[in-house]
Amino acid sequence: MGSMAPSFSSPPQRATFKGLLFDMDGTIIDSTDAVVKHWHTIGKEIGIDPNVILETSHGRRSIDTLKALGQDHLANWEYIKHMEELLPQNYGDDAIEIPGARDLLDAIKSANIPWAIVTSGTSPLVGGWLDVLKLPIPENLVVAEDVENGKPDPSCYLMGLGKLGFTVKDAGDVLVLEDSPAGKFCSGKAAGCKVLGLVTSHTVEQVVKAKPDWIVKDLRSIRVTAAHSDGGVELEILDALKVD
Structure with a gap:
């Protein structure tokens, strides 16, 4: 990207997914x-x-x-x-919530869209933060103690797919929302999912290098535009990074 300032000015994009898998720290909260x-x-x-x-x-x-x-x-x-x-x-x-997290999770939960949190934290940690910040609690959760190998191993996201009722064949229609290029993006991609990268904990250059499918500043750029009868969701992605 050279010395040019990053441009979060891509035209609005819409994409449809069967479900959503959220990382926790740096994606939903900043602790x-x-x-x-x-x-x-x-x-x-x-x-x-x-x-x-x-x-x-x-x-x-x-x-x-x-x-x-x-x-x-x-x-x-x-x-x-x-x-x-x-x-x-x-x-x-x-700890604080990532900008846009509460509104997005409220919209997802209200529309009964399949979603889960997939995190490197343990169940007491995740439950504690959701309780402290009064954020929506998912029906499905994959935590550190659930898998033998943590990220960047894809097993956590593969387990997340299973908890939402999907198989590996569905992975390309599931969106992973992550903040960390070092391993996490790799984990979602290795599971076959689409990945949206947030620039909340790392530099733009680090996130770009990891090559997620979309890059945004935070969750204020993600809006639910339609919930489908089969449980899927159409998202609008605003102000994504323009990458040459």
Whole structure:
């Protein structure tokens, strides 16, 4: 993209999908400040520089982060779920919703459109954040402890497809909404889904390099324009990035 300023000015586009799979942090909520405080606390407890943890923890399951740091004795679901349960309890005031998230989720839920959250967080973490921020709760959820391998492995999104009642053959008609180029976009694409990338946690250049199908600043650019009788949805994508 050179030195040119990014242009989020593409004409409105419409696309139809059978269902939607949302990442959580950076896509529905921004808990960056809370996560930084959380890992500083954990880092002090386990004797590891919190900045070292934060360099690799974004978008990654805590269990994988601890394994990578050589903390195998802590890399178990009992400890991870307890640790993550405390995050929204202790730092709930430090998280906010991604602009447009509430309106989009409300519209999806009102229209009975198939959707799920597919996240690297555990069930206590996801439930805690949705409760703190009073955001719509999905009927279907794929969390860290559900899969053997976290993102960028596609198994989480393949499981998400299954929970919505779809097969791999339907993947091309399902939209993944993600914020992290490092692995997450790859995870959605590897599952065969279309991917919409949000520029909420990474630079435009990093998101462009990962080549999602659409790039927008946040969820204010996504509108439900029609809900179909078969459960599908037509979305309008506004102000997407123009990529030469």
